[in-house]
Amino acid sequence: AVNYTQLVDLYARYAERxxxxxxxxxxxxxxxxxxxxxxxxxxxxxxGVKFDMFSKIDVNGGDAHPLWKWMKEQPKGRGTLGNAIKWNFTKFLINREGQVVKRYSPMEDPY
Incomplete structure (x- = not known):
């Protein structure tokens, strides 16, 4: 619940930018x-989610969605214990040029 609340807040504050x-x-x-x-x-x-919600996917294993495979392979997208996603609400920040800037763990505030 806290992850949804944080993401809703971020979106409300920065969507116009x-x-x-x-x-x-x-x-x-x-x-x-x-x-x-x-x-x-x-x-x-x-x-209060107003941002884009896509269809359910796999993020780990052989059936992982290609976007998630790519994000995990990027230098700033790698996790501390390997590239696997450890839990729901792992977040990636991607800049306007399409580069992974940071990977956030589920417990890390995305502010």
């Missing part, structure tokens, strides 16, 4: 996203 938040639900972590796309979107809307 060009910030875009792209959310990709994933059910690979404790089965926390078992619903279908409509159910997940409805749940997120309870927190």
């Amino acid at each position: 060009g910030l875009r938040i792209l959310a990709f639900p994933c059910n690979q972590f404790g089965k926390q996203e078992p619903g279908n796309d409509a159910q997940i979107k409805a749940f997120a809307e309870n927190y």
Whole structure:
């Protein structure tokens, strides 16, 4: 819940300056996203989510989405314990030139 709250706040503060938040639900972590796309979107809307919510994907393993594979391979996208995503709400900051600037752990504030 705190992650949604933080992201909603960031989006409200910086969307006019060009910030875009792209959310990709994933059910690979404790089965926390078992619903279908409509159910997940409805749940997120309870927190005031107005940013882009995409279909559920895998972020680890052979079926990981190509975007996530690419982000994890970038020099600033690598995790401290390897490239695997450890838990939901891992965040990547990508600049206007399409470069990964920073990777945030789920517990790290994205401010």
